[in-house]
Amino acid sequence: MVEVEMIVIVILVVALVLVLFKLLIKPDSSDQDAALRKELREMNSASTETLRKTLEGLGQIQREHLVDVSKNIEKLKEGNEKKLDQMRETVDEKLQTTLEKRIGESFKLVSDRLEAVQRGLGEMQSLATDVGGLKKVLTNVSTRGALGEIQAEQILQNILTPDQYSKNVNTHPACKGAVEFAIKLPGPDGDLNNPVWLPIDCKFPKEDYERLMDAYDSGDKEVIKKASNAFKANVTGKAKTIRKEYVAAPYTTDFAVMFLPTEGLYADVVRQPGLFESLQRDHQIVVTGPSTLAAFVNSLQMGFRTLALETNASEVYNVLGAVKTEFVKFGEHLGKLHKQLNTAANTIGGDGDSINRRLRAMERTLKDVESLTPIGANEVLGLTDGQESYES
Template structure:
C-alpha cells in the first residue's frame, strides 16, 4: 500500500511539473493531455503490477495465518471435546446417582401412598358397600311394600272394574254420588228418593226435587225428576278411539255415544215427565266430569237434548250449581211466604192498636176525674194529717220486737 501511495504522489508531482512547464513554453493543450494520459497509463500499469504483487503476498500471508488459526482451533476443539466428555461423564455419574436416589425415594413414597390409598380405599369401599347394601335393602323393602300395595290396588281396581262392569252396581254408584250432592245442599224435606212422579208413572225416578205446587204451597208439590245414567261401554270406546287418533273411529264412536245418550234422554222424558205433576223438563245426571265434557263437546248434542227432549244434562259440578240455584229459589219463596204472614200479623196488630187507643182514651178521662176530686179536698186532708201528727207526738215509742218489725216494714 505504501508503494501505491508513493506512485500516486509521484504522478501528481509529474502532472504539476508538466503544467508548469506548459505555461512557460506555451505548449498546446492537446499535447499536454496526451503526455499526461501516457504518464497516467504508465502509472496505472505500475500501480496495477504493484497491487497485484501486494495482493498476492497478502493472500499468501492470510492463507498461512488462516491455516495456523484453523490448526489452533482444531487443537482447542479437541481439547474442549475431551474436557466436555470428561465433564459429561462426571455429570452422567452424578445424574445417575441422583436418579437412583430419586427412584428409591419415589418407590418408598409410592409404597407409603399405596398403603394409605389401599387403607382408605378399603375403608371407603367397605363403607360404601355397607351403605349400598343398606340402600338396596331399604329399596327392596320399599319395593316389597309397593308390591303389596300394588296387589291391594290391583284387588281394588278389580273390584272397581266389577262395579263398573255391572250395570246395576254402576247405577248405584251414580245414585250415591248424586245423593251426596243433594244432601249437602238441600234439606231432606226438599227432595225425595225413588219417587213416583205422576199417577201414570210405571217406575220410580231415582231422585226428585220438591217445588211449590199451583197453590204456592208444598201440600201438592211439583216434582223435578233427576235420573242417573252411565253409558260406560260407549264412553270407553270413544276414549279408545281418541287414543288411536283415527278420525273415522272417533266419529263412529261419537255417533254411537250420541245415540245412546239421546235414547236415555227419551226414556227419562217418556217415563218421568208429566205436567202439571212434574216440571216440563228433567235432569240427566252423569257421574263423571269426562262424560259430561264429551256431551258438551259434541256440537249440538247438549242443545238438542234440552230443546227436543226437555232434558238438562249435568255433571257432578254442574248438578251442584243447578241445585244451588234451586236452593236460592226456595229461599226466595220462603221470604215471600213469610212476608205474607208478617203482613197479616201487622194487620191484626193495627186492629188491636186501634182498640188499645180507645181504651187508653177512656182511662185518661177517668184519671182526670180522680185527679180533680183529690185536688178539691186537698186542704182538709192536710189539716187532718197535721192534727194526727200532733196527737201522736206525745206517745212514747216502746222498745219491743214489734218496733223492729215496723222498722223492717218501713224499709
C-alpha cells in the same frame, strides 16, 4: 461469631497502619528499618498465629453450632413427624367415622326407600285387584246404575230436606216405570200437597265412553269420528227414553235431568259439538255431572226458600194486623189512665179546692199554738202506747 471476626480484622488494620506510620516518619535509619522489619515479621507472625487461633476457635464454634443445629433439626424433624402422625391418625379417625356415618345413613335411606317401594308395590297390587273388582262391578248394568243412584242420592241429601224430594217415583198416572229421583215443586197455587215432579234419572254409557277414550288414545280420526257418533247416539237415545217415560206435564215439569256419575263423562258430553244444546232444545233434557247437579239443586233450594217466604207472608201480615189492633186498644187505655192520673194530681196539689191548699191553711191557723211533746200529745189524743201521733 461475626462480631469476633470484625474485631480481629480491626486489630490487624490498626497494626498495619501503625507500622506504615513508623516507616514514613524514619526512612533513613537502616537499623530502625531492620528492627522495624523484624518487628513487622514478629507482628505478622503474632497476627498470623492470632488469626489462626481465632479461625480455629471460630471453626470449632462453627462446628459446635452446626452440631447443635443438626440436633435441633433432628428434634424438630422428630416433633414434626410425631405431630404429622397424630394429625394423620386424627384425620383418618374422623374420615373413618364420617365415612361410616355417611355410609350408614345412605344404607338406611336406601333401605327406607326400598321398603317404601315394596309397600307401594303391595298397594298397587291391592289397587289392581280393586280396579279389577270395580271393572267387574261396572260391567253389570244394574250395578252401574246403582252406583250413579248412590252418588245422586248423596248430593240430594246434602242439599235438600227429605220432604223436598222422593225416590222411585211414578211421575204421572201413565208412567210405566219409576224414575230414580224426583224433586217436589209446588203445584197449582203453590200447593205442596199436590206437587209437580222434576224427574232425575241416572245414566252411565260406559261401553261407548270407553271406546271413545280408546279412540282418542289411538289418534285415528276415522276411529274417533265413529266412536263419537256412537257415543252421541247412545246419550241421545237415553235422553229420548227419559223424556218419553217420565215427562208428562202438568204432572211433571216440561223437562227432566239426566245425571252422569263422573265428571269425565259429563265433560265428554259437553265436548261433543251441538250435543248438549240438542238435548236441551229437542228433547228437554238437562245433562248434569256431580258438580253441576249440586249447583242445580242449590238453585232450586233458593227457590224453595223464596216460596216459603211468600207462603208465610200472609200469615205475617195477619199477625201484624192483630198487633196493630191491640196497639190501638192499648193506646186508648193509656189515655184513660193519663186522665185519671191528672185528676188525682189536681186533687192533691192543684190550685183549686185541693188537699195541699187546706193543709197550708191549717198550718197558718195553728202557727201560734205551742206544740206538745210526743207523750203529751198521745195522752191528749187518747193514743195507746203502741200507737204514735202523726208528728212523731
